[in-house]
Amino acid sequence: MSASHALEVPMPAPAYPHPATLTLANGLRVTLHAAPHLKRCAAVVRVAAGSHDAPLAWPGLAHFLEHLLFLGTERFPTGEGLMTYVQQHGGQVNASTRERTTEFFFELPVSNVAQGLERLADMLARPRLALDDQLREREVLQAEFVAWSQDAKAQQQVALLEGxxxxxxxxDFHAGNRDSLPVETEAFQQGLRTFHAQFYQSGQMTLSLAxxxxxxxxxxxxxxxxxxIIxxxxxxQVAPPALMQSQPQAYRHVAGQHLHHVIACNAPREALEFLCTWLNNPAPGGLLAELQAQGLGTALHASVLYHFAGQALLDIDVTLSQPGExxxxxxxxxxxWLGFFAHSDWTSLREEFTRLTARQRQVQGALALARNDxxxxxxxxxxxxxxxxxxLHLPCARHLWQLPPHNPFLRPPVKDQRAGLIRGQTSAHRGLRTFAQDRSRGRRDAAALTFSQALPIDxxxxxxxxxWRFDSRAPSGLEGALHELSENARQAGLELTVETIGHDxxxxxxxxxxxxxxxxxxLAQNLTQAQETPDTTPPLLAIRTLLKALPTCCAETTAADANNTxxxxxxxxxxxxxxxxPACEALIKTAAARLPGQPTSIERHTRDLKGQRVWHEVNTDASEAALLLFCPTPSPSLADEAAWRLLAHRVQGPFYQRLRVEQQIGYAVFSGIRQIxxxxxxxxxxQSPxxxxxxxxxxxxSFLAQLPGLIEGDTDLGNAALAQQFAVDTLPTAQAAQLIWHAHLAGHPSDYLALLQQHIRDCTPPDLQHAAQQLNHAVGGWHCVANGPHTTNAWPLKN
Structure with missing residues (x-):
């Protein structure tokens, strides 16, 4: 970042209120994060029991129980339980089973959080655990196990822990499958209920609210x-045996282009997180920069793999430039580097780390804040x-290392007395930039950069x-060049993300x-010097790879674009x-004047499939079949968008229930509205195994063909609940801004959110039936993105 163009702008206070903690009379520990800037409320329940606490006879029992708890209670059957309720009100919900903990979490509008908590508590305390539910859910875990056993990243993790x-x-094996979960036996049923009784009670839980x-x-x-709660x-929890024969001890694991240096120790998690922060720093003078300079490595990621009862595993993962380095x-x-770091003065790094953690608490959303322990x-x-x-008996450093510099975005910028000068000018040259130059650039910037008043600025x-629109292909390998900038911005509270979509x-x-x-x-300075680099991102789950490819598949591009520079x-x-x-807008306009390329308004052309069904094949390097079906609305009108959003709202639960729970065709099964x-x-x-x-x-x-009958007779379409999800005062800024950006691209007016709400409220059952018929007949066309070719004529798709 150029110091000669520092921009003075009020910075947020670095401090953030600490959470309040208390223990209820029944032993439930509670952490409360009161943060007035939040738009929603989140709850996290952490149970002190995980996969390592399950009986040895039944590996996977803890994960299996986590799944079963979502399948309804006597008071809240499946269609009225937590998952359905959260989805109906536009929230998010999930759970995670780790080695020694299991987490359940959700985020909802403030007005709905009490109902969400009631459902969460009931499912944790009074699960049905019906045998037919167990038999069906075991098949889901079997599918996950098959996928896990074929996933290269998962198997690398298994190999990594062989040290x-x-x-x-x-x-040990903890995934759980058809063989390890004999639900038909009385012994297993007794073990399942005993595990629930021992661990799913107030003394074993922590509730965090934000x-x-x-x-x-x-x-x-x-x-x-x-x-x-019971x-x-x-x-x-039973303490595990020693990680290794003596501690601390390290070992090496090499897999393909990844070199893992694993250290077994007893250091506190906060100490290891402090070390990881500086190991991962990409600034010049650090380990990653030197690995890249010597052509030995392209990426580095240090993380805490495991931490429990004084045991810890620190994994330092280096992506090698070439296999066999x-x-x-x-x-x-x-x-x-470790030797250099060990003998350095950490005073300034501790201050920086304190600023960093305080800033993260300040900017985290409700769910991230509630999960932050x-x-x-x-x-x-x-x-x-x-x-x-x-x-570790580290050697004395021979290399001239440097401690990472302070993150420039964590402090208020120093006021620049020479602001406004052209680079290379002194104060004696002030005013030499002509009014004609300023007016010319200003007119183009005004056409290119606009500001929406749709959200409050308080x-x-x-x-x-x-x-950016390119005449040929857009760049697809600039992430590496922007890595240091994006990481510094993220730490300071600003997410910088890049995306390539065809020519854009x-x-x-x-x-x-x-x-x-x-x-x-x-960013402007980085882009003028940036070079495209190969993508070193680890392989994703097949369905995630398809999601990443979907926007480009929907864009109009040509194969010849791939060879352009x-x-x-x-x-x-x-x-x-x-x-x-307004003050921020003015400073952004000044900074945007240095961006590469020509600022100008760009006419948007939405790709019209004219009812065609197009098949896109994407290589995912996975044996499992994975498929996305994206069905654009017949027109960009708000009436169509509202009807299709309501249809998606109505269909989400039945689609999941039919294909995943009842038919068990796969473990990655989802549906919803997507904007591209x-x-x-x-x-x-x-995705199906x-x-x-x-x-x-x-x-x-088959499911789409049954849609008209599925929604026939609906009297309550859920209009009010869906419309409320687009209220400006309850939408998190990131979600609201994303909606407004897509509305801008589609040419909708500035009061898009209010108009969309009204159209949703006005939707009638005939409107919903009409949308279902349009969907079935592919009036807006279909994009099918899959990790293989279409081999039959059962569905008339075009390559």
């Missing part, structure tokens, strides 16, 4: 939740880290979207708007700012 001592549960409500209201919600005194040379550099870094943590590094958050290259900045002018100026000379760009105060470059459509996704693509297509076709 742990025999007898430690990290070496929301805009005052503390007393959050506390009242916690008490209502605690009244439903009281208990807690059940001690000398591991000893890479590890020598690692040890040299990080403690403050203490003197004891620092002492433990010194002890760990000393015990919060600290906003969004800025920039879109898109950058979004979402978060603290006070940072945007400075980050935008740094990156050039900014003829690129044109435009952008939209959302939720930004302003085009709205209904998206269906399936045992069906072919053609069989998945047949299931989708």
């Amino acid at each position: 742990v001592a025999n007898g430690h549960p990290l070496r 929301g805009p409500q005052p503390l007393d209201q959050l506390q009242a919600l916690a008490h209502r939740f605690g009244e439903i 009281p208990g005194s807690g059940h001690p 000398p591991a000893a040379q890479v590890e020598a550099l690692l040890h040299d 990080r403690e403050a870094l203490s003197d004891q943590d620092i002492t433990a880290l010194h002890t760990l590094l000393d015990s 919060s600290q958050e906003g969004a800025l979207y920039l879109n 290259w898109r950058v979004s900045l979402v978060g603290l708007h006070a940072l945007m002018p400075t980050v935008l100026e740094a 990156l050039s900014w000379n003829t690129a044109r760009w435009h952008g939209l700012g959302v939720g930004l105060p 470059s302003g085009q709205t459509g209904l998206l269906f996704g399936v 045992h069906l072919s693509l053609d069989e998945i297509v047949q299931h989708l076709h």
Whole structure:
């Protein structure tokens, strides 16, 4: 970032209120995060029991129970339970089983959180555990097991843990499958209920709530939740055997282009997180920069793999430039850096780390804040880290390393007395830039960069979207060149993401708007020097790979574009700012003047399939069949969008119930509205371990054919609940800004959200039936994105 163009803008306060903690009379521990800036409320229940706590006879029992708890209770059957309720009100819900903990979490509008908590408490305390549910859900775990056993990343993780001592549960099988879960036997049923009784009680749980409500209201919600949970005194978790024969101890694991250096130790998690922060820093003078300079590695990621009862595994994962790179040379550099770090003064790094963690708490959404259980870094943590590094007997550093510089976005910028000068000018040259130059550039910028007033500007958050249009292909390998910038921005509270869609290259900045002018100026400087680099992202799950490819599949591109080189000379760009105060808008305009390419308004052309059904084949390097079906609305009108959103709202639950729960065709089964470059459509996704693509297509076709009958006779379409999801005062800024950006691309008016709400409220049962018929007849066309060819004529798709 150029210091000569520092932009002065009010920065948010670095401090953030610490959460309140209490223990209820029944032993339930509670953490409360009262954050007035939040738009929604989130709840997280952490149960002190995980896969390593399950009986040895039945691996996977803990994960199996987590699945079963979502299948309804006597009070709230499946169609009225937590998952359905959260989906109906536009929230998010999920669960996760780890080695020694299981988490259940959701996020909802404030007005719905009490109902969500009631359902969550009831499902944790009073699950049905019906045998027919268990038999069906075991098949879901079997499908997940098959996918897990074929997933390269998962198997690499298994191989990575082979360096742990025999007898430690990290070496054991915990996935759960048809063979390890004999639900038909009485012994297993007794074991399942015993596990639930031991661990799913108040003494074994922690509830974390985060929301805009005052503390007393959050506390009242916690008490209502605690009244439903079964009281208990807690059940001690058995401590595992030693990770390795002696500690600390390290071992090496090489798999393909990845070199893992794993350290087994007893350091506190906060100390290891502190070390990982500086290991992962990509700034010049650090380990990653040196690996890249010597051509040994392209990426580095240090993380805590495991932490429980004083045991920890630290994994330092280096992506090698080429398979077979000398591991000893890479590890020598690692040890040299660790030796340098061990003997450095950490005072400034501790201050920086404190700023970083405070800023993250300040900008996190409700769910992320509720899940944040990080403690403050203490003197004891620092002492433990010194002890760990000393015990590794590291060599004296030979290389001229540098500690990472301070993140420039975590502090207010220094006021620049020479602001406004052209680079290279002194104050004696002020005014030499002609009015004609300013007016000329200003007219083009005004056409290219617009600002929406659709969101209030009384919060600290906003969004800025920039879109470049290239005559040929858009760049697809600039993530590496922007890595340091995007990481610094993320740490400071501004998410910088990039996306390539055909001829378009898109950058979004979402978060603290006070940072945007400075980050935008740094982005302009980076782009003028950036070079495309190969993608080193690890392989994704097949369905995720298809989701990443979907926008490009829907764009109009040609195969010949792939050989063209990156050039900014003829690129044109435009952008939209959302939720930004006038002072920030002015600074953004100044910074945007330095962006490469030509600022100009770009006419949007939505691809019209004219009713065609188009098949796109994407290589995912996976044996399982995975498929996405994206069905655009027949027209860009708000009436069509509202009807299709309501149809998606009505269909989401039955689609999941039919294909995943009843027919069990796969474990990745979902549907919902998706917007791609302003085009709205209904998206269906399936990944199956045992069906072919053609069989998945047949299931989708059958479900769509039954849609008119499924919604026939509906009197309550859910209009009010869906319309409320688009209320500006309850939408998180990131979601609201994304909607406004797509509305801008589609050419909708500035009051898009209010108009959409009204159209949704006005939808009638005939409107919904009409939308279902249009969907079945592919009036807006269909994009089918799959990881294989279409081999039969059962569905008339075109390649």
